[in-house]
Amino acid sequence: KAGVTQTPRYLIKTRGQQVTLSCSPISGHRSVSWYQQTPGQGLQFLFEYFSETQRNKGNFPGRFSGRQFSNSRSEMNVSTLELGDSALYLCASRGTGFGEQYFGPGTRLTVT
Amino acid sequence: GIQVEQSPPDLILQEGANSTLRCNFSDSVNNLQWFHQNPWGQLINLFYIPSGTKQNGRLSATTVATERYSLLYISSSQTTDSGVYFCAVEPFNYGQNFVFGPGTRLSVLP
Numbered sequence: 632k633a634g635v636t637q638t639p640r641y642l643i644k645t646r647g648q649q650v651t652l653s654c655s656p657i658s659g660h661r662s663v664s665w666y667q668q669t670p671g672q673g674l675q676f677l678f679e680y681f682s683e684t685q686r687n688k689g690n691f692p693g694r695f696s697g698r699q700f701s702n703s704r705s706e707m708n709v710s711t712l713e714l715g716d717s718a719l720y721l722c723a724s725r726g727t728g729f730g731e732q733y734f735g736p737g738t739r740l741t742v743t
Numbered sequence: 744g745i746q747v748e749q750s751p752p753d754l755i756l757q758e759g760a761n762s763t764l765r766c767n768f769s770d771s772v773n774n775l776q777w778f779h780q781n782p783w784g785q786l787i788n789l790f791y792i793p794s795g796t797k798q799n800g801r802l803s804a805t806t807v808a809t810e811r812y813s814l815l816y817i818s819s820s821q822t823t824d825s826g827v828y829f830c831a832v833e834p835f836n837y838g839q840n841f842v843f844g845p846g847t848r849l850s851v852l853p
Contacts, residue, residue, distance in 0.1 A: 664840055668784075674829065674843035687840045719784050723841075731776060731791040732831075732841060737784045 633658065635724050635735035643741045649710040652738045656703050656724030662686075663705040664732065665697060668719040677720075680705055709740075717742045745770045745834045749844035756820050756851050764815040764847045766830030774833035775806050776841070777815050779826050786829070789815070820851045 636655045644650050656663050664687075665677040676689040680699035697707040703724075709716055719739050723732040746769040756762055766775075777789040790797050790804040792813065797804050801820075806813040817824055827848050831841040 666841075666843075673845055674831075676840040676842070679840050689840070721784075721786065723786075730774065731788065733788060734778070734786040739784070 635722060635733055637720075637722050637735040637738050639738060640736065641739050641741075643743060644712050645743055646712055646714060648712050649708060650712060650740060651706055651708045652720055652722075652740075654705045654707075654722030654724075654735060656705070656722075657733055660724035660726050660733075661703055662725045662727065663699055663703065664723045664725075665705070665707050666721045666723065667691075668721060668737075669715075669717075674721070677707065712742045714742050716740065745772070745832060745842050747830060747832055747842050747844035749828075749830055749847050751847060752845065753848045754850070756849070758820060758822060758851055758853050760820050760851075761816070761818045762820060762849070764817070764828055764830075764849075766813040766815070766832075766844055768811050768813075768830075768832045770811070771835035772808065772811075772832040773835050774841070775808075775813055776831045777804055777813070778829045778831065779824075780829060780846070781826050789828075817849075820849075822851045822853055825849055825851045 662681045664679040668674045679687040683699045699705045719737045721737045722735045748767045778786040792806045794808045801818045803816045827846040830844040
């Protein structure tokens with residue numbers, strides 16, 4: 632069974648631009664969560680989608696948004712990029728919304 | 744919200760040594776996972792262990808949910824064990840997703 636995939640793997644953007652990251656969960660998994668990892672703040676939860684509905688949301692500004700499609704693939708969008716948005720963005724999936732999470736390889740975003 | 748602490752923050756070992764990593768959490772949890780993050784950033788699942796004891800080769804883990812801690816044991820360490828080990832908990836009070844600890848950075852020297 633294929634694992635969680637994320638695209639793109641690396642991205643360089645300029646301050647003020649917007650970016651969209653994509654995540655494909657393990658086949659059959661309906662829950663997708665997004666996390667941001669920075670050296671200063673560690674791993675922080677952004678949001679979780681389950682069956683196309685946002686179920687949980689972390690403490691991030693409204694510039695961070697996401698969505699989930701009927702095939703469980705998810706995208707997250709960051710608008711008006713700031714230098715502090717430079718981070719590794721990790722996506723995780725799990726089957727029913729409870730239980731063990733499996734992570735993708737991440738997208739490393741650099742904002743210049 | 745729930746607080747997750749990991750100790751020690753850094754650990755340097757000689758190849759072949761054993762080690763114990765600890766994770767303390769401040770509230771009841773539904774789930775607990777241990778991960779190893781490799782140098783490329785990938786989080787690799789080690790254990791899904793909300794309670795009890797599990798073993799996988801040279802690694803084992805124990806979670807005592809009533810006392811709010813979990814331990815990860817690494818025996819006969821190898822250089823490939825180097826990296827950062829994270830504990831992540833999902834609070835019992837649903838509405839919060841996984842909360843990660845700050846990690847333990849392990850360096851295994853040849």
